[in-house]
Amino acid sequence: MPAAHAPAGPWPTWIRRLLRRGWPRRVHLALESGTPALRGGLPVHDIPRFSICLAGTGRYIVLRQQKLEIITLQRGDAVVAAPQALMEPHASALYLAMGFVFTPEMTRYLLAKKGRGGHRFLQTHHYSRVLDEDGRHFFQALQNRRGSPPDDLAARRLVELLIIKTAEMSEQPEPAVTKAGKARFTWQAACQFLQENLHHPIGRQDVSSFLHLHPNHVSRLFRDFSGRSFLNYLLLARLERARPLLKDPQLNITEIAHACGFRDVNYFIRCYRRKYGESPGKTRLSHFA
Structure with a gap:
């Protein structure tokens, strides 16, 4: 009830x-x-x-x-x-x-x-x-x-x-x-925290400390409400943050990677290509073409 x-x-x-x-x-x-x-x-x-x-x-x-x-x-x-x-x-x-x-x-x-x-x-x-x-x-x-x-x-x-x-x-x-409503509300708070800190090297422990929850509970929230693991959700959020930044010609690929929380630019390029089927550089060229 x-x-x-x-x-x-x-x-x-x-x-x-x-x-x-x-x-x-x-x-x-x-x-x-x-x-x-x-x-x-x-x-x-x-x-x-x-x-x-x-x-x-x-x-x-x-x-x-x-x-x-x-x-x-x-x-x-x-x-x-x-x-x-x-x-x-x-x-x-x-x-x-x-x-x-x-x-x-x-x-x-x-x-x-x-x-x-x-x-x-x-x-x-x-x-x-x-x-x-x-x-x-x-x-x-x-x-x-x-x-x-x-x-x-x-x-x-x-x-x-x-x-x-x-x-x-x-x-x-x-x-x-309801209990389910409270859980969804907590998940929304976790998502908001992630979006505001994507440029930092954050992880599950940071979210659990912020919400004062056990890390395993954080993982369950993301699995239940997004259908993804926490790490997969975080990676996708970082890649989606990169898409609009690639439209800015004054930012290079390394700066964009760092702005999205990737400390290794080569790892960023590999993840981006795996997700979108092309390199960040090719996406950028298509914007400028």
């Missing part, structure tokens, strides 16, 4: 704490996309998101006036990414951050730590409620603040309103769902 779930654990308390502290103190906006070559092969995400630095120093790669730029966040600062905008953590960043991602199917609550040993998700929660029309208007209003300084009061208030929205969503019980 379908059953309603309790609110999202400690998240309501954590989010309300941000508001009591008067955060964000400053707001950085990531609004530009640019071509794959301009981004150096880094991906953009088609969903809005924002993060708040809780401790340490957050650094992100963004585009400003079609040039790659590094922005720096101190404690209490926020960074907001519009749909299709580039916002990628910089390798030198050392921080504890709380992030919120708003997809059409779910809202993701993330507590992440980036240290010298790499990036880890300490807590994650995938909530089936989605951002309402007011929340979408807040994001649109933030996009209209293009060029505003980080201490812009209007941008700070708009992010504060988004924090209030996420707090309200987290305080509501989850809608009733």
Whole structure:
């Protein structure tokens, strides 16, 4: 029988704490996309998101006036990414951050730590409620603040309103769902994580750590809902990511391979030929012909 779930654990308390502290103190906006070559092969995400630095120093790669730029966040600062905008953590960043991602199917609550040993998700929660029309208007209003300084009061208030929205969503019980529905929802969250990290050398263990599931359970989810093994699904997703990148003449084959998570370009070429019946170079030539 379908059953309603309790609110999202400690998240309501954590989010309300941000508001009591008067955060964000400053707001950085990531609004530009640019071509794959301009981004150096880094991906953009088609969903809005924002993060708040809780401790340490957050650094992100963004585009400003079609040039790659590094922005720096101190404690209490926020960074907001519009749909299709580039916002990628910089390798030198050392921080504890709380992030919120708003997809059409779910809202993701993330507590992440980036240290010298790499990036880890300490807590994650995938909530089936989605951002309402007011929340979408807040994001649109933030996009209209293009060029505003980080201490812009209007941008700070708009992010504060988004924090209030996420707090309200987290305080509501989850809608009733069957066991099969919950499993599909978890699989969708795993697929979203893969799509956002295809440019990294990720594997099953990364997905299981992100979702706090046993690796074998991750494998079952992909087998049950995609009809493929996890590795086969991941390989296909990487190859599909490469197809549109091959249309950009400013990216060479090695850069495209790396942008899709292949560290060995020869392995990329072999897998691509096996899947599509031709080499990446031939596909590229057919686009330019």
